[in-house]
Amino acid sequence: MASRRRIPEATVARLPVYLRSLYELLDANTGTISSERLATMAGVNAAKVRKDLSYLGSYGTRGVGYDVQYLLFQMSRELGLTQDWPVVIVGVGNLGHALANYGGFGDRGFPVAALVDADPALVGGRVGELVIRHIDELPGVVAELGVAMGVIATPAAAAQRVVDALVAAGVRSILNFAPARVTVPPTVTLRKVDLALELQILSFYRQQSGDETDETDETDEIDEVDEEVSA
């Protein structure tokens, strides 16, 4: 019995991938989906899909598959995505600016509700419909707009200060794009995206596969490198 709770971390990271597939199926008016087909869509194998979904409960029908709408609902509920969660972007340089304009957050339930920056030259400026506010106003901004999530797009040097400010303002979920190590209290969840780091990992696998840069080693065997799910 999978029963309730304690969903493995690896499973949690895949649920949004399934969710996206389910939305595609919904758009295509597909009523029911098998673990096999869902696995293909999500880029994993069927056993993993079934195991993962079993942590949510027994929502499938033997001999048939999963009801797309019902599974979609249950999964959204489990992920806390039955409502929108407003986001504040801290740091309106290149990256912050792009993230603010990037429709991908709002489309998926995370409307960008506010932009803040420490640079007085930027404060008061507009990006789309939003006016950039000063970082010192963060507590007010968070409270007024019901901000649930913070996105850090500042230089590395500012990251820890920004984290502290977000935490002080009551934000408990933070996504950090600054290539810096930061610490948070245990009540706060922080995830990190380091763009250059991803390229460095690609560089490693490139290296391994013995490119024009001849690396005439024992080539052992070819890696099954393809990041599952990418992750």
Next chain:
Amino acid sequence: MASRRRIPEATVARLPVYLRSLYELLDANTGTISSERLATMAGVNAAKVRKDLSYLGSYGTRGVGYDVQYLLFQMSRELGLTQDWPVVIVGVGNLGHALANYGGFGDRGFPVAALVDADPALVGGRVGELVIRHIDELPGVVAELGVAMGVIATPAAAAQRVVDALVAAGVRSILNFAPARVTVPPTVTLRKVDLALELQILSFYRQQSGDETDETDETDEIDEVDEEVSA
């Protein structure tokens, strides 16, 4: 004996984190570092650092630690980072534009050498020093500039076509920001960054910790949610 090759995937993903710490140590003129201190900087534990580094070889000195410069060199070599790898960004919308201006790639050995887009209205335009070229010119661009890596910043619908074009042009390392599942031949390595997906994962853990949205369940125990690394 760790001897050579077959570095675990999980270790590979951490090497760039250590590398960044080593650069900080180099800047601070630190000659030698223990696994304990390096672990603290990287946000992992010391046993993991030693195990991970042992896959590269026996580069430490018992009773002393690791020579920062030497380890830095060995690790750079292993990651294939002893030279720069030019990058082409495909898709010069909001995200692509930001990534092009974002200094973080060039700083870490991945100069943005070219920008391409399918939209004739954009082709010929400038972003910084670069002129946007048409995606049909990709083979020439890749060959002329020695492009090693492709970054996809197009809408999801175009992603597979772009991947195919990159592969056809000879690019064998691809970083995909488009929220779409794409397939590549086994000789090509593809990694994926999905920004909204990260927020969805944060939403899950937020949900778990029973926020104002009272979810008066059994709260079991508090998650040790903190993404290592960050943490």
Next chain:
DNA sequence: TAGTGTGAATTTCTTCACAGCG
């Protein structure tokens, strides 16, 4: 009959703990 749900086996990753070396 087709496909889920899940124990059990396997593989991968992490952590422990300590021998061994500078």
Next chain:
DNA sequence: CGCTGTGAAGAAATTCACACTA
């Protein structure tokens, strides 16, 4: 002595394989 390097133990994640049932 202090700290690395690593077997071995332990935990987590994946995959197998099949009983079960709609």
